[in-house]
Amino acid sequence: MSDIEVRVLTDDADRLAAANLFRTAMVGFPPLSEVESGRLADLLEPGRTLGAFVDGHLAGTTDGTTGTVTLPGGARVRHLAVTHVGVDPAWTRRGVATALLTHQLQEAAREGQVVASLRASQATIYERFGYGVGGISHTVEVDTRARLRASVVRDHRVRLVDPQTAHDLLPRIYNLHRTDRPGSVDRAARWWLSRTLRGAQAPTYVAVFGPPGAESGFARYRAVSDERWFVSGERTVIVDDLFAPTAEAHADLVGFLLDLDPVDRVIFALLPTDDPLPWLLTDRRAARVTEVRDEAWVRVIDLPGAFARRSLTAGEEVTVRVIDPVLHHNDGTWRFRAGRVDPTDAPAGLQIEAHGLGSVLLGAVSWSTLAAAGTVRVFEPDALSAAERLFGAPGAPFSGIYF
Structure with missing residues (x-):
């Protein structure tokens, strides 16, 4: 086949084409909305979007954001968050992904990155490029009839905030209280912006822990759409993001979520494998692990x-x-x-x-x-x-x- 040319995409039209090529490759993602397309420059780190071209045709793309990742012991080292890896379905299995990911890693090494990580849509691709499963997460479903143990101390310092206010508040909380847990990464401004632009995936509600001006934890959650909500016996809330860096924040936020009056079930979409949630309950069987997935692939x-x-x-x-x-x-x-x-x-x-x-x-x-x-x-x-x-x-x- 023809040679594959990998280069940085700097033209807005090329980067928009790459973004939509990724969505086409993923099959289940729609093209960028008009709002997202208009903010694309704000969502991408300059110089990070790569395109693989075959005879002038954009056949594949990958992207990344720089920051830090926390290692065991608390040290933070330079980190490349790899994302938007996609190959035109008509050009798969022709070396496009190999050319892209090899180029990306070699460039990252030249500029002094220490670790790269990604979230894999397929588990059979990335080992050959040196990525291994470096973190595992649980999805946990809790029946809200469960009660917290009497020994669990709650300060009842959780309050709802307007999601618009949260755009500024949540990054501040995370940056001030990011823990030393291995695997924690920077949440860049571009990442937060991407959350606000994805209307269908955006949380409906935001709860924060701590007094105004001294908040130290938060939960972003939303209701699962159900036309029978008012009469349903399976009203479900999904917690997309639970940031509870202390035992106090964790107990208060979990207790708040389980106390939501009309809700029958709370699904915590992402929890670490050693999260104490089941042990907070008088009936730990009320918390069921419904999915175990590889979270981070680390290189x-x-x-x-x-x-x-x-x-x-x-x-x-x-x-x-x-x-x-x-x-x-x-x-x-x-x-x-x-x-x-x-x-x-x-x-x-x-x-x-x-x-x-x-x-x-x-x-x-x-x-x-x-x-x-x-x-x-x-x-x-x-x-x-x-x-x-x-x-x-x-x-x-x-x-x-x-x-």
Whole structure:
């Protein structure tokens, strides 16, 4: 086939075509609305939209936003949030995605990005580019007849705010109270704007926790459309975004949502796998996990830059052969220890593929699990237990957003 040319799209018409090509590739997404099309320049970070051209035809696109991601231990490193990956349905399986994603990763490495992550529409595409599942989320459905335990302290400091007011308030709350949970990412102004422009997906209500001027948590929720709402016995609310960085905020916001009088069921669309919600209830069976999904797919771009900043257990070390055919500067044998990751000529105790690095970086998957799956090869049995101790990380990784 003809050569594939990948280049940055700077022309507004090209970027609009790329945005709609992505929606066509996803099949279930409508074209951009007139309002979204008019604000496209505000939604895209300059210089990040890539197009793949074959004989002058736009055959594929990908995009991204820069910011930071939190590693185990609380360090924040440079991060590329990859999004809008799409290939013209007439040009799939011809190397377009390979050209795009390889170019994007190599450019990210040249500019000093440490980690990339994305949200995958298909689970079979991204491992070959070095992305591994780095975070898992739950969808939890709660019967509102459930009661909070008497031991759960609620301050009743939740109030509703006008969604228009929330446009300025919620980013401030998030930026001031972002936690050190592994996997948390910046919510750029462009991300917030995209939420306000998506009318069909926008939450109807916004509740915040804390006194005016000192809010520290929020929930965005909406009713599931039901023509029989007034007589239905299955009135359902979906919580699209629960940001509760403290136990106090979590208890108050969850209690507020479960107390909504006409509602029979509350669905929390995105929760971390270790969220305490079921344990707050007198009947934990009232909270059912209805879906488990891979949230973040993580790609290590700068191996020593990422793992030297990640918390590793002092007194332990392990030597690992890393296989990375896309980013060759990561390919080789490395000695991992607290605060330092160095290339070495010593024999490797373990071998891991690049996508496996993405899974262990935030602590989403254990080395033993990856060894059982064949992603990690074990040359020295003691090295596997050493890696488990070295990479121990409290708290499940979670970001709580899609981009």
